[in-house]
Amino acid sequence: MVLAGLVALVLLAFFAAPPDDEQGDAVRLIFIHVPSAILTYVAFFTTAAGSAMWLWKRSSWWDITAHAAAEIGVMFCALTLFTGSIWGRPTWNTYWDWGDVRLVTTLILFLLMVGYLVVRSSGGDDPAVSTRAAIVGLLAAINIPIVNRSVEWWFDRTLHQKASLTDGKLEDLTLFTLVFGLVVGLLFFVWAMIHRFRVGWLEHQARAEDLDEALEARRSEAAAAGSSASGGEA
């Protein structure tokens, strides 16, 4: 179903929707860029929620969800930055604008979540890794909105156009394609989450089994040593 939706999206986006007056065909990138951006926030919000739940309840389910959402979020964030950059070249005449708050804070968010994944892969004791990653996740979740909002309040520094969905200037098919793209993206996100979660859960089980096996081996060694010692004494 997701595949069918993706194919339909591509067809609609590239062939059916009309080109914009000013931007020509470049505006078609909006159909990937905007859903990617929204899904980035959805994913990182999930990571933040999972991190908070891990710290509060020590629930493995939430911990694995946070990890899965972070990986998928990093992917969407990269896609957002990449498509935005390509879109910027014909429209703003630059791949990147250092003065734009939204661009810079999204890049910082991307780097922070890459840091999250680095901490996750740093190995070692499981609950400790989860706790460390949870702190990084919450650090990102709290820092980024505040940085973004505060610089926008303090200084009006952005080239970014205002939200397209709410200002009602979009034509019918464009609007439909955009919303359709968002729906397809969400479906993809859920599908990816389910599978990544499953992998994470299996990894978690495997490590627990390794630990159980190791404990069993140590116990039988200790039992053998105990019986041989008492046999020796007797």
Place this chain on the structure above:
Amino acid sequence: MLADIAAVAGKDLRIEWRSRVTASQVIPFAALVLVLFGFALDANRPVLERATPGLFWMTVLFVTNLAVQRSTSIETSDGARRALLLAGIEPVAVFVGKALAVAVELLAVEIVLVGGVLVFYGAEIDDWGLLVLTCVVATMAVAAAGTLLGALVAGIRARETVLPILLLPVLAPVLISATRAFDDALGSVAVQGWAWLGLLAGFGVLNSGLGALAYGVLLEET
């Protein structure tokens, strides 16, 4: 609580004083980075003057990495982290004490760096008040974030490489704000330096708050 903070900060600073690492290694490193930037920009005076705030704060961030690594390694050797917990000191006091010690070291380095940019980059300081306050506030924000992340990576084996990956994005907003405030203080760009300083103070409070909340969890569990 205050006595604990003073004890922890005093301990860290005394270790620094006795080992002279800051004076003999960190400050020369900072000066070296400043000089290398000069080489890299081909001693191009106008470019150096324009770039002074950015180069100054980049150097501070590199030094922070060193200072935090050092601050963390004091605790991880000989199981000192457990000892701190067992001593019954509140984790918040440990956090504030260690952050204060790192901040003092960073301020010492910044004093040298200000001298360095005056000499090497020909900087002229328009607003000393803004400059000094920016240094103080930014240093507090940097030290708080650094101390928190130092504790976070303390249990990781590859911590020397993981710390910069975490530290630099977290400190990016501080870098941006401090650089803009310096632009105004050095009179090179017409920006609202005091507004950026206010924003810096906000980041300082945010990082300190997050650090104080999270430090206890990290100390006890990782």
